[in-house]
Amino acid sequence: MQRIYTVLLLFVVSVINAQSVNDYRTVASGNWTDVGIWEVYNGTSWVTATTYPGQVAGTNDVFIQGYNVTLNSSIPNTFNSLTVGSGTLFISSNSSLDTSSITLVTGGFMEWTSNNTNLALPSDASIVLQGGRLVEDSPCNATKTLSIGGVVYASCNGGGGVDNEFGDINDGGGTLSATPSSNGPICVGQTLNLFANPSGAGSTTATFSWSGVGPGGYSFSSAVQNPTESGITSTGTYTYTVTVTDTNGYSDTNSVDVTVSGNPTTPTSNGDQTICSGSSGTLTVTVGPGETVDWYDAATGGTLLLSDNTSYTTSTAGSYYAETRNTTSGCVSTNRVIVSLVTKSCSVITNRRVTYRVNN
Structure with a gap:
């Protein structure tokens, strides 16, 4: 068991320590909009932040590590991702984050601390649990909600006319999402295999809608989770988009590019x-x-x-x-x-x- 814990710890550390220009990380607990709890990476080293993540355009990845951060407002600008590890993001009043990716790694939590509180995320957002979880016992009720793309995706106890409760998200490894992949790159004449790779709450009963575009007016459509395509005759880059939709009407859409190469001439x-x-x-x-x-x-x-x-x-x-x-x-x-x-x-x-x- 010691080996397993060590691997998990190393994974969390490697995720948190990944750094690019305009990444932010916590250096203390406090409110999200308190500039003093953040450092920003300038391309060479971590330095004291002069703005909080999302206050101005250009924020990249945000890391909450070893501290607790309270969110009680709408953060105005888009940022790439949020990762929480060995800390908690508290949602204390109606708030919003404009990011497409929230990951809770081992020791990372999200907790709604007040009733009648909603966290709003954009339509392309997903929450992925990699050892972390949404807190369900603080106490839990239907007025603590998570909305994605303007639709209430889950409430803490599943009440309020929604299909999902926070426990479903914990059990499913996150919110409903599709991470499409393929057996590409392929060659002209080969069969292309597409995979929706659905995950999260509601994925087992979800429906699928694929579309594809490519050179020469090429188009593709399918309602199968993992379709195949054998009619590609031109070289180039093809884009395939899948939308996965749960029984409550919530959907997530993502795309994968496939390169098709030509066959060489006979020797x-x-x-x-x-x-x-x-x-x-x-x-x-x-x-x-x-x-x-x-x-x-x-x-x-x-x-x-x-x-x-x-x-x-x-x-x-x-x-x-x-x-x-x-x-x-x-x-x-x-x-x-x-x-x-x-x-x-x-x-x-x-x-x-x-x-x-x-x-x-």
């Missing part, structure tokens, strides 16, 4: 080879810059005989198949070129000094 054979039985012959092909060759024993499928070589040496007569592979994209030629090795019997003439092999 050019440098000719079949004829050798004497018992000898070895080398078959060669030519491909373009940034390309290599894989050799097979069949025109399709088959067994890989040699990889990453424009030459193949063998003593076994037969037909061999060379396939081009782009070393950057991994895409392969649609067809393989056939190169044959022919063996024939040869006569041997020997004198005292030299042995001659003569083709029959």
Whole structure:
């Protein structure tokens, strides 16, 4: 168990210590709008803040670590994310945060301390729990609410006509969200697999709506959670967007980009080879810059005989198949070129000094 705790602690520390210009972190407990509780990263070091996070445009990531912060107002400007670890964000009156990502890591909490209190988040926001949680026992009632995009997503005890309670968010690992992914990048002719990756409260009964756009007026749509697409014929970047919607009508939308690369041309054979039985012959092909060759024993499928070589040496007569592979994209030629090795019997003439092999 000691190892598990150590790993969790290291994870929290690594998250909190990540830093970019205009990141903020706490150095004391207090009110969010109290400039004195914050430091800001200037690109070289942490320095005393002159504004609080979100007071002016340009705030990046915000970290509450080891301290408690009270929020009781609407923060005017957008910031990238909020991470709470080993501390608590207290919501003491109606408030709003304009951020798309709140993460509660181990030891991090959010607690509504007053009745008739709502925390408002924008429509693209999600709360992710990575060991942290929303406090449910302070005490809990329906007037302590969380709204996302103007819709009341949850109340502390699930009352007030909403589908979710804070316990559902804790059990689900956060609010409803989709984090789409794919098996991309892919090559022209390959099947694209899309994954919605829903999580959070309400995800098990959610519905899905996919759309996609790409080069040449390409469009795509699907209502399947994890759809596939096999009709892509043009290279370029394609954008696929999924909206996941729970039974209460709350939805979360996110996108994933997929790069589709072209297939290289078939290798050019440098000719079949004829050798004497018992000898070895080398078959060669030519491909373009940034390309290599894989050799097979069949025109399709088959067994890989040699990889990453424009030459193949063998003593076994037969037909061999060379396939081009782009070393950057991994895409392969649609067809393989056939190169044959022919063996024939040869006569041997020997004198005292030299042995001659003569083709029959």
